[in-house]
Amino acid sequence: MEEVTTYSTDNIIEIIGLKKSFGKNCVLNNFNLNVKQGENVVVIGKSGAGKSVLIKCIVGLMVQDSGSIKVFGDEVSKLSHDDLDVMRAKVGFLFQSNALYDSMTVRENLEFPLRRHWIKSTKENIGDLVMEALTNVGLAETINMKPAELSGGMKKRIALARTLILKPKIILYDEPTSGLDPVTGKEISKLILEVQKKYNAASIIISHDLNCAKITSNKIVILVDGTCYAMGTYQELSASSDKKVNQFFD
Amino acid sequence: MKYAALKFFLLETGNIFRFAIRFFKEGFKPRYEFAEFLKQCYNIGNTSLPIVTTTGLIMGLVITIQSHPAMEAFGTESWLPSIVSVSLVREIVPVITALICAGKIGSSIGAELGSMKVTEQIDSMEVSGTNPFKYLVVTRVLAATLMVPLLIVLSDTISLYGAFIGVNINQIISFHLFANQVFQKLSFGDVLPSVIKALFFGFAIGIIGCYKGYNTQNGTEGVGKAANSAVVISTFVVFFIDLIAAQIADILHIL
Ligand SMILES: Nc1ncnc2c1ncn2[C@@H]1O[C@H](COP(=O)(O)OP(=O)(O)OP(=O)(O)O)[C@@H](O)[C@H]1O
Ligand SMILES: [Mg+2]
Numbered sequence: 001m002e003e004v005t006t007y008s009t010d011n012i013i014e015i016i017g018l019k020k021s022f023g024k025n026c027v028l029n030n031f032n033l034n035v036k037q038g039e040n041v042v043v044i045g046k047s048g049a050g051k052s053v054l055i056k057c058i059v060g061l062m063v064q065d066s067g068s069i070k071v072f073g074d075e076v077s078k079l080s081h082d083d084l085d086v087m088r089a090k091v092g093f094l095f096q097s098n099a100l101y102d103s104m105t106v107r108e109n110l111e112f113p114l115r116r117h118w119i120k121s122t123k124e125n126i127g128d129l130v131m132e133a134l135t136n137v138g139l140a141e142t143i144n145m146k147p148a149e150l151s152g153g154m155k156k157r158i159a160l161a162r163t164l165i166l167k168p169k170i171i172l173y174d175e176p177t178s179g180l181d182p183v184t185g186k187e188i189s190k191l192i193l194e195v196q197k198k199y200n201a202a203s204i205i206i207s208h209d210l211n212c213a214k215i216t217s218n219k220i221v222i223l224v225d226g227t228c229y230a231m232g233t234y235q236e237l238s239a240s241s242d243k244k245v246n247q248f249f250d
Numbered sequence: 251m252k253y254a255a256l257k258f259f260l261l262e263t264g265n266i267f268r269f270a271i272r273f274f275k276e277g278f279k280p281r282y283e284f285a286e287f288l289k290q291c292y293n294i295g296n297t298s299l300p301i302v303t304t305t306g307l308i309m310g311l312v313i314t315i316q317s318h319p320a321m322e323a324f325g326t327e328s329w330l331p332s333i334v335s336v337s338l339v340r341e342i343v344p345v346i347t348a349l350i351c352a353g354k355i356g357s358s359i360g361a362e363l364g365s366m367k368v369t370e371q372i373d374s375m376e377v378s379g380t381n382p383f384k385y386l387v388v389t390r391v392l393a394a395t396l397m398v399p400l401l402i403v404l405s406d407t408i409s410l411y412g413a414f415i416g417v418n419i420n421q422i423i424s425f426h427l428f429a430n431q432v433f434q435k436l437s438f439g440d441v442l443p444s445v446i447k448a449l450f451f452g453f454a455i456g457i458i459g460c461y462k463g464y465n466t467q468n469g470t471e472g473v474g475k476a477a478n479s480a481v482v483i484s485t486f487v488v489f490f491i492d493l494i495a496a497q498i499a500d501i502l503h504i505l
Contacts, residue, residue, distance in 0.1 A: 059377050085379050099374035102365075116379040 010073070012037045012170060012202045013058065018067035020053055027053050029226035031067070035170075038200045040192070042213045044248050045223030051206045052096055054223070055172040058204070059093055060084050071170065089116055092168035096175050096206075098159040100147040107143045110134070110162050133161040136191060153180045160188065164195060171195065171203040177212045189215040210249065222248065262483075269461045276381070277388040286385060290393035298354050298401055302347055306405035309346060310338060310412020318420055330417055331428050332435035338409045339436060344444045345492055347405045348451035351398050352484040356459040359390055360480030363463025364473035372464070387464060391456035398452030399445050406444075447495045451488055458484040 013035040020028040027050035035041050045051050056062040058069055060076050069076045071087060079087060101109050110130045134140045137157040147155055156179055163171065176192065177185040189212040195201055196216075207213055213220060214234050222230040222237070222245055230237060230245045238249040314334050321327050363386060366372050375382040414428050462480040466472040 056373075061373050061376065088377050089379055091377070093374075093377045095370050095374055097370050099370040101371055101374075102369075103362075112375070112380065113378040 010037075011035060011070075012072060013204070014068075014070040015058075016068045018054070018057065018069065019065045020050070020057060020062065021065060027226060028057075028064075031223070031227055033221060033228060035202045035204060037169075037202050038196065040196055040203045040205060040216050040218045042205045042207055042217040042220045043223055044207070044213065044220060049223045050226060051223060052174055055093070055174060055204055055206065058172060059088060059091055085116075089166060090169045092163040092166065092171040094159055094163040094171070094173045094176055096178075098147075098155045100155055100159055100162070102147055104146075105143070106134070106139075106145055106147070106150075106158055109147070109158065110165055113162060113166050129165055133165045134158075136164065137161045138187070153184060156180060157184075157188070160191070167199050169199070169201055171201050173203060173205045173207075175206055175208070177207060177209045182211070185209060185212060186215070188212075192216045265465075266458060266461050266483075269464075270457050272383065273388060273391055273457065276383050277392070281384075283385050283389050287389040287392055290389050291397055294355055294390075294393050295397040295400065297358075298351060298397075299404075301350060301354065302401045302405050303408050305346060305350060306343060306408035307412040309343060309405075310334075310409030310414075311416045312412075313338060313342060313409075314413045314416025315419065318416070327421075328431075331413065331423075331431040334413050334416075335410055335432040335436050336440060338413065339406050340440050340444055341492075343406050343409045344402050344448055344451070345488065347402045348398065348448065348455070348488045349485060351394075351401065351451070352455050352488055353481050355394055355398075356455050356480040356484040357477040359394075359456065359459030360463045361473055361477040363387075363390075363460060364466035364476035365470075367464060367466045368469050368473060383464075387460040390460055391453065394456030394459075395449055395452040398455060399448035402448040402451075403441075403445065406441075443495070443499050447491065450491050450495070454487045454491060455484045458487060 011034040013033070015031060015033040018028050018031040019026075031054065033041070043051050043054065053062060057064050058071060058076065060079070063077055072090070074083070074087065076084070076087070101112065104112070107130055110133055111126055114126055114129065130143070131140065134143060137160055139154060139157055139161070142150060142154065142158070147158070150158065156176070160173075160176060163173075171192075173192065177188050180188060189209075192203065192205065192212075193216055196203060203216075205212070205216055207216075217234055220232060220234055220237050221228050224244055230240065230242065232240075237245055240246060240249075314330065317334055318327070318330060321330050321333070326333075363372075366386070372382045372386070375385060410432060413432075414423075414425060417423055417428060459480045462476040462483070466476040468475075
């Protein structure tokens with residue numbers, strides 16, 4: 001059963017004054033961002049700008065130094081372990097490094113997020129879900145392979161399938177199209193768009209791929225020096241005369 | 251600077267104890283990862299079987315052959331089976347087997363968890379709603395605690411057979427007579443302490459391997475270091491536990 005959501009007008013992710021540093025290295029400094037239900041936000045920034053750190057803070061894998069992150073209206077850093085777990089079930093996270101489990105087959109990798117104790121799926125049901133997720137990324141034939149037997153791009157797509165298998169309400173993609181050829185990259189971008197429409201999901205997409213940004217984004221955020229330097233649609237930003245913005249669109 | 255090494259040692263010891271306490275805190279709360287526990291038991295037990303049995307046989311054989319001349323000199327040759335079997339079962343086989351397990355199990359756990367850590371697989375489990383400490387650490391520590399004693403008991407048995415072969419090199423003795431002589435001296439009171447000791451060996455090997463792997467840092471370089479220091483520390487701890495066990499047994503007069 002689909003639950004009735006109450007965030008249709010409110011911000012599903014709300015980040016205010018986020019600050020995170022590692023020792024003396026201040027990565028995020030007073031970063032603000034709002035994401036609405038059904039909205040795709042693309043985050044662009046230089047390597048090492050703190051994009052991955054940002055989305056890790058959102059799921060509570062890292063804890064911010066100060067500032068507030070609200071997901072579904074709850075402050076992430078104040079959630080109990082169980083509540084965090086419930087929140088994470090509604091959030092899909094694609095790791096930049098894929099983070100597929102080496103010791104498991106593709107099937108077991110995809111089944112892993114379904115192990116949550118409150119998901120009472122039957123055996124066939126799980127099989128169907130796995131098959132559906134694999135077909136979405138066009139890799140149904142790899143179901144019994146180990147990650148080591150897959151190419152880099154295939155790993156990325158399997159990781160994407162694993163991220164989407166629970167039909168999350170929020171999806172955080174860390175470079176979903178890096179390492180893919182332009183054709184597959186485009187397919188993945190379209191898949192992201194399709195997922196957004198089908199599940200009315202909100203996404204943060206970290207990408208250097210302008211094509212992907214163009215296809216998927218409702219809004220683009222440019223992350224410079226730890227803050228949200230510029231925000232706007234693809235058309236607005238690509239026409240910008242600001243040098244720091246422009247450099248990303250050449 | 252002078253005390254840096256000492257400080258590091260104390261910190262590390264404290265952290266390992268904290269890790270062990272976390273094991274007891276999280277290990278007994280549901281949900282239990284039973285399937286993964288069985289898989290780890292199979293991994294640890296099955297892969298260590300060939301090396302543990304071979305070394306068990308060789309230990310029994312070698313200790314018997316080497317003890318023979320000395321005992322012959324004192325004219326106590328007929329005591330050979332009983333003396334050798336007691337020292338094998340009480341001390342030599344448990345410690346040597348535990349050292350082999352420290353090398354084999356400690357390094358494999360350290361390297362596996364270490365590479366899972368640096369490739370973000372542990373983070374990935376966390377966002378997938380599975381407690382990685384329970385799924386990875388608790389199962390492996392329990393499996394090591396169960397399997398190391400079983401391997402040691404098996405190795406004990408095989409080393410006795412090795413001793414039988416060793417005795418037969420110099421004299422002909424039936425297996426029946428040999429067994430009779432062995433069990434005149436070797437009693438349950440010898441086996442039980444060594445099994446209890448083995449439980450601690452297994453637990454220490456599991457905890458240290460997991461601690462090192464779970465806290466790996468600095469990418470692939472860290473994985474090698476994690477595996478390496480898991481072996482070094484657990485080897486040391488095996489000897490340390492052995493020392494403590496000998497003292498306790500001495501006080502209780504059971505060894
Ligand atoms: N665990 C960590 N410990 C210390 N510093 C870290 C850690 N994780 C990230 N950093 C630092 O935070 C900064 C931002 O890292 P992050 O991974 O977010 O970059 P990124 O924007 O995702 O870059 P890329 O596009 O290359 O993936 C870097 O300077 C990095 O050194
Ligand atoms: Mg990154």
